[in-house]
Amino acid sequence: MASDQDSREKLLDTATLLFSSQGIAATTVAAVARGAGVTPAMVHYYFKTRDQLIEAVVDERVCLFVNSIWDPIRGDEPPEDMILDIVERMIATTEKMPWMPALWVREVLSDGGQLRERMVQRVPLAKIALFSENVARSQQAGAINPGLEPTLIFISVLGLTMLPLAMARTLKNRPLLPVVNKAALLDKTVLTRHIKALLLSGLALPATALSDAHFDE
């Protein structure tokens, strides 16, 4: 028989998957119990209220994703490395937590998403400030594209990375657009290379390719 801890974790995993695939509003406590193979009374035993279940999903699942992205940021690393490492961590962490991009689109990004206010209270403000300051300092030193707005760069990284990850997730089951290169979107190596190349030098030929220096993929 499963231990208390196992049952609780199973309920959190089930709730997270259902929240991601069908939305929080459409997920009843009864559905979470059914998915985890327990009675609704068991859900109430561990989480008291539906709201406490949602809070636990945020604290013990969603925040694991967010912290895995932000924890390593120091703010004194070369900004290109800092930014490309965030892309890599988003893609790698999504492999382990494949429910995140869809949950983010539906419940954080969407108007009326039920996790938005909860995430506002939990974002690692100090780390995000370090990120923007690092980029701004490098830009003032003339080392980074002066046309960029430092405070918008993280939003650009989010859009470049989380959007295709959210699309890839649903593409596994049904078509999104007949013209989207499904193979490229699902191949994390191709996706990572494309996003890094775009962030490093956009449409322009990379400067490193002009010399015969090592081209970092």
Add this chain to the structure above:
Amino acid sequence: MASDQDSREKLLDTATLLFSSQGIAATTVAAVARGAGVTPAMVHYYFKTRDQLIEAVVDERVCLFVNSIWDPIRGDEPPEDMILDIVERMIATTEKMPWMPALWVREVLSDGGQLRERMVQRVPLAKIALFSENVARSQQAGAINPGLEPTLIFISVLGLTMLPLAMARTLKNRPLLPVVNKAALLDKTVLTRHIKALLLSGLALPATALSDAHFDE
């Protein structure tokens, strides 16, 4: 008294706004009628079924947005211009149709979004193919960053542009993240410059800035 055509257009506008702000599933025919100041019977008179109302919103509202983005594409323009012009048109068209980014996030991008299948049937396939071919041709000629995946570039443009537009829309009413530079996100001039700068040369200094100075590294 409003003409038949006026009433029908009013109903379409009302439905589009409600679909965008609260989602299609949560929008009843009664709510659309109430919002437009008519009886539910009037909605049925113009659109017969709820499904026909949704189809009309797609054909006569959402497709206006999509076509305004894609119609000007010829496929033989310089690819940088083609791509930056798409960004400009997305931002300019959103000024006229501010409901689009949120509707896109909720009903096209989200898992289970009610417009996804409908949009799959309506995307301008020929134009999107021209777009990818133009980029691929230029890349093969050595004029564009070889690290990019041509079939993923439009998805990158979508992420870079529609994501901040969707965030900006909801920021008007309440906070998204305390650390997001609200002013930069809401100022279309700043947003446009940032996205274009990123697409043209990423984090790297633009080539034109280097041409005056001697080329180092």
